[in-house]
Amino acid sequence: MSSGKGRTKMSKDNKVKIKVEELNLWYGDNHALHNISVDLFENKITALIGPSGCGKSTFLRCLNRMNDLINIVKIDGEVVIDKKNIYDKDVDEVSVRKRIGMVFQQPNPFPKSIYDNVAYAPLKHGIVKKGKECDELVETSLKKSGLWDEVKDKLNDPGTSLSGGQQQRLCIARTIAVKPEVILMDEPTSALDPISTEKIEALMLELKKDYTIITVTHNMQQAARVADYTAFFHLGKLIEYDETETIFVNPNNKKTEDYITGRFG
Amino acid sequence: MLKTYEEKKVKIEDEILEIGNNVVEALELTLMGLKDEDLSKLKEIDLSIKKIANKSNEIDNLIVTTLALYSPEAKDLRELVSYLKITNELVRAGANTKTFAKLFRKAYSDDLNTKTILEYAIPLQKSSILALQTSMSMLKESNSKHIEEKYQRVVVEESKTDDLYAMIEKNILKLISKNLELSKEYFEVLSALRKLEKTADRAASIANLLLFAEKGGDIEQS
Numbered sequence: 097m098s099s100g101k102g103r104t105k106m107s108k109d110n111k112v113k114i115k116v117e118e119l120n121l122w123y124g125d126n127h128a129l130h131n132i133s134v135d136l137f138e139n140k141i142t143a144l145i146g147p148s149g150c151g152k153s154t155f156l157r158c159l160n161r162m163n164d165l166i167n168i169v170k171i172d173g174e175v176v177i178d179k180k181n182i183y184d185k186d187v188d189e190v191s192v193r194k195r196i197g198m199v200f201q202q203p204n205p206f207p208k209s210i211y212d213n214v215a216y217a218p219l220k221h222g223i224v225k226k227g228k229e230c231d232e233l234v235e236t237s238l239k240k241s242g243l244w245d246e247v248k249d250k251l252n253d254p255g256t257s258l259s260g261g262q263q264q265r266l267c268i269a270r271t272i273a274v275k276p277e278v279i280l281m282d283e284p285t286s287a288l289d290p291i292s293t294e295k296i297e298a299l300m301l302e303l304k305k306d307y308t309i310i311t312v313t314h315n316m317q318q319a320a321r322v323a324d325y326t327a328f329f330h331l332g333k334l335i336e337y338d339e340t341e342t343i344f345v346n347p348n349n350k351k352t353e354d355y356i357t358g359r360f361g
Numbered sequence: 362m363l364k365t366y367e368e369k370k371v372k373i374e375d376e377i378l379e380i381g382n383n384v385v386e387a388l389e390l391t392l393m394g395l396k397d398e399d400l401s402k403l404k405e406i407d408l409s410i411k412k413i414a415n416k417s418n419e420i421d422n423l424i425v426t427t428l429a430l431y432s433p434e435a436k437d438l439r440e441l442v443s444y445l446k447i448t449n450e451l452v453r454a455g456a457n458t459k460t461f462a463k464l465f466r467k468a469y470s471d472d473l474n475t476k477t478i479l480e481y482a483i484p485l486q487k488s489s490i491l492a493l494q495t496s497m498s499m500l501k502e503s504n505s506k507h508i509e510e511k512y513q514r515v516v517v518e519e520s521k522t523d524d525l526y527a528m529i530e531k532n533i534l535k536l537i538s539k540n541l542e543l544s545k546e547y548f549e550v551l552s553a554l555r556k557l558e559k560t561a562d563r564a565a566s567i568a569n570l571l572l573f574a575e576k577g578g579d580i581e582q583s
Contacts, residue, residue: 298363320430321363344429 113138113278113308114159119173121154121163128154130333132173136325141300141309143323143340145316147355150329152312156280159310160196161189177278194221197271201283203263205255205270210247213255213266214238217274233273240306241269242299261292268299272307279303281311285318297322316356320344328352366431373427373444374500376420380413380451381497385490387458388560391465392486395479400469403462413455417448424448439577443570450570454493454563461556468549477532482554485525489557492518492564499571508575515568522561529554 114136121129129151136142136159144152154163161182163169174181182192205213214234215224224230234251238244243265247258255266264284271279281300285293300309300322313319319326320340327337328351336343336352347353354360387408394402424445427433433441469475492515499511533551537544566583573580 294363301363301365317432320432321365341426341430345426 110137110140112136113177114310115174115176116158117174117176119155119158119175120171121151121158122170123166124168128332129158132334134327134334134337136308136310138308139304139306140324141304141311141322142325142327143319144310144312144327144329145314145319145355146329146335147360148314151332152327152329153282154332155329156282156310156312159278159280160193160198162193162198164189194274195276196278196280197274197276198280198282199264199267199271199284201286203260203267203287205258205263205266208255209252210238210255210258210266211251214269214273217270221274223274237269237273238266240272240303241265242295242302243269259292261288261295264288264292264296265299268296268303272303276307278308278310281309283312283314286314293318316344328355330355362431362433362437366427366433366437369423369427369431370437370440373420373423373441376416376423377444377447377451378497378500380416380420380448380455381493381500383408383413384451384455384458384560385494385497387455387462388486388490388493391458391462392483392490394462395465395483395486398475398479400466403466406459406462408455408459408462410452410456410459413452417452420448421445436574436577439580440574442580443574446570447567450563450567454560457556457560457563461553461560464549464553464556468546468553470546473543473546473550474536477536478529478550481525481529481532482557485522485529485554485557488518488521488525489561489564492522492561493567496564496567496571499568505575508572512568512572515565519561519565522558526554526558 112135116132116134116136119129119132120127132155144156146152157163158171159175163171171183173183175183177195180187182189206216208216211234214237215230218224218233219226219230224233235244235248238247243262246262247253247266255263258266264287268279268284285296288296297318300311303309304324311319311323323340325337326340326343328335328343328347328349330351336347336349338348342348343352344356347356351360387406390406391403394400424441428438428441431437469478495511495518496515499508499515502508502511530551533547537547562583569581569583
């Protein structure tokens, strides 16, 4: 799979949620992503792995048009979600980001209460009204993120008063609250201890029942443990994309094997 | 460990138990045949070594995948490594059982001194079954004390099979010296019973591996 083709035999039983076609990205003159074509599947976890600078986070940010915020970026190709290219001129990037939520490496709760962290965006987007409806959404989101039992008695405490792992789950609750279809995660556990990491991983496995999850990780064990599919990037190219089991037990490409066995990168 | 890992581990254990139970059932059938002196029961054994080997390969591949995906450590690692070796022990136990049934059926006849043979063959058979049954029951046991107790029981039964086989060997050699014409048949009976004793050895090896999984230390081939 030298030119980054991500259409493989495993497509047949799964519903494609995101179809990426011939995606290229330049930071000024630097060609950072080369002809990426890949199908990402609904209600599955896809892990993007590869050495630093390989383009995995850049690719992730293409999926909800986060790269639009960088002036020097030029993008060519298509990212089709439910038959609509999100880069079409008539598509509003804010509505894209509402459908495709993102969780970042460092937990970044707003300097507001736990309740307000979750309620802010749904109120802003008009998804719910203040009062009972909003209370229910906050409770549901916190339950889905596995945080409710820990914070139900202190919803007015600042979000920043929570531990790192709890803050990250609060950020996930915040993402879920706007009812996205896809959740992008950019190294969501790299700043967390092993116990918090395991909680987030268990949460990811629960969340995939309702959402499509794409995660970037430098932790190969994490990709192996939680992802259904894994994509290996190198020098801006998609080298191999397959079921995680295949990638970690019988990779087809020597570069993939060398990377996952720690021989380069 | 994640729930998905636990699910895989349970699946591996269930599949190992399935093979183990098949071998135990076959051994029980042969015991019935010996008790009733109805060797047609030995013919009824539905134990395909090819099927067991295929199943064992499936389990081994599942273990390799689980090791690759979950990178287990400490007790989790010891368990999976033990399971990888146990599948091999079960294939050997299955092959021993099948060979016993085949050889015994072929060699045993009323021309032989059946009373002397069965006097120790039946207890040998019982001990082999008990050893394998007990070692398989260790697989789902979570109480450390019970695992050790079961291990000891397996060791005792395996030791009994050694003694019983020694007795049979002594007695059969006496019979051969009295009736050299039947020496071939007697040696074949002896060879068949040796397979039963070997089955108990495999049970002891399984118990040893499961004790290693529980308590740690160095893995030892027995």
